[in-house]
Amino acid sequence: MAQHTLTLYELNELVRETIEVSMPDEYWVEAELSEVNDRGHCYMELVQKDESSKTPIARARAICWKARWMYVRAHFESVTGQSLHAGLKVLLKVKATFHEAFGFSYNISDIDPTFTLGDMARKRQEIIRQLQEEGVFELQKELAIPLFAQRIAVISSETAAGYGDFCNQLDNNEYGLVFHPTLFPAIMQGEQVEQSVISALNAINERLDDYDVVVIIRGGGATADMSGFDTLSLAENVANFPLPIITGIGHERDESVLDMVSNTRVKTPTAAAAFLVDHLSRVYMRIMEAQEALLSLVGRRMEYERMRLSRLSEKIPALFRLFRTRQELRLDGLMRDFASRVQGKLESQRWQLSAREVAINALVGRLMEAKRQQIRLLEEKLRLMDPQLMLKRGYSITLYEGCAVKDADSLKSGYEIETRVANGTIKSIIK
Known part of the structure; x- marks a missing residue:
């Protein structure tokens, strides 16, 4: 048996004194958050993972006391546009502490938001690169918003002020245009954004023929908790969706990956409504212009046809008279030509035809009478046709x-x- 024993408290006190003496300074530490619990004081679980296997190789507890946490949180969210959450990589300024009753932890005095921004940008670029390699990054841009985009599938929180603003903007547009929005409720902030929005997209996909366009909106509140819109799975679902998707998720800082792969990105829900109203109003104006042009063309054509029919009706009597005169002249010409030819033939061959003179005279008489009868019949027909x-x-x-x-x-x-x-x-x- 050891000659001298320590109580647990004494041993812990010794550990605390050793840490205080050997590690008196604060250190900047890179780590990934595995848990974040904001209860006035903010309690965090830190982890470091192996780059290849992604298995944890180090863990530690950390705490940021309430008085300091209020400043650190506000500064971090104002710079990054999102709150601390599990999966985020951070650069923490910590001091090693040990308490006899509660054990070891790191006391956080600061968090560098620029480090997290860099990691977020790296992850975003990785998602964009993967989407481009898959050939889906620009797929939504190839879809044309239908001319009559009135049946709108809306993905938003049912209680969000932005959804109400969106509907009011559509209902009270200055042109009196009619829209038919249908809400597909979704969680629009926090860690459940990705799965919630994907579920809404799946529900819309089952009723594709009922809608012309999809609008994803998130309005009001702070710009924190936007990380849910920067995920590969959500981006792939949006990029491959068969209907045009318009995003208006209410943040000014940078485009999310969701914004990048959507068909059209606007800043706010009201801007999304204004975009749809403007799109349909331009279609309406084109229709009205085409209608006016068509009416003008039909009017001119009808006037032209009316004048043409009037001229034709005036020409009908003159055409009858002209036709009769031409027929009479033609018959007279035929008679003269016929008589001339017969006379010439008789004169040149009289010595050969003397024996047939009586027969020819009779034949000529019958022919003449037949022609006269034809002329009389034609005259009678023409006379009967006189209006x-x-x-x-x-x-x-x-x-x-x-x-x-x-x-x-x-x-x-x-x-x-x-x-x-x-x-x-x-x-x-x-x-």
């Missing part, structure tokens, strides 16, 4: 706006029509 004669027989022509009426169903009550008869014109009102 004026049709009017004298008791027929009439009904016109509306200068055009002949062929279908009674085309006339409506109140139309003024004109009826032409042989000796004048009658105007009537349809009842």
Whole structure:
């Protein structure tokens, strides 16, 4: 048995004195947070992992006392835009302490936010590089927002002020345009952001035909706890989503990876609503301009056709007269030509045809009579086709706006029509 024994308290006191003497200074230490418990004082579990196997090779407890923690937390969050959470790499200024009752821990006096920013930037660049290697980083940019983007799937916290602002902006737009937003609730800050937003995307994916575009919004509150939007899994889900995604997650500092892979990034929920209103209003203006151009074109075409029909109706009598004159002249010419040829033939071959003279004269007479009969028939047909004669027989022509009426169903009550008869014109009102 040892000649001298120590109580546990005495041994712990000796350890405390040894640490105080041998390690009187503060040290800057790099570590990863495995647990963070903010209870006024902030209690942390620190860990260091093997680079290749990612298994822990060192662990320690650390504490930042309330009076110091208020300043350290505010400074860290204002610089990095997020709160301390598990998985974050930090650079801590610590002093080794040992308490007889509570054991060993590190007392934290400061945290360097620039170190964490560098680690965050490195992780972000690694995610971007992996997305680019997979060929999905720009996939959302290749999707076109539909012209009539009115059916909107919204991923947001149901109680967030930003969601209410978004809906109010859509409902009260100055153009009176109608939108149909549907909320898919999700947790929009903290460690559950990634899985919650992915679950909402999966729910939308089951009803793709019901929506034109997806909007992910997060408004109001501090800009802390944004790390959930900088994850590889969420970025892959957004990049590969078949509908255009608009993000407005309400932070000014830097684009998150989610913003980078989305189709369109705006700053706030109200800006997302304004973007959709502006997009649809531009489509509406294009439709109105096309409508005006079409109406103008149709009006000009109708006026042209109306004038053309009026000119044709004026030309019909003259065309009949011209046709009759041309036919008479043609028949006269045929008769003269025929007579000339017969006479020439008779004169040149009279000595050969003397025996047939009687037969030829008879034949010529029959032919002449036949031609005359044809002429008389043509004259009679032309006479019967004369519109004026049709009017004298008791027929009439009904016109509306200068055009002949062929279908009674085309006339409506109140139309003024004109009826032409042989000796004048009658105007009537349809009842």
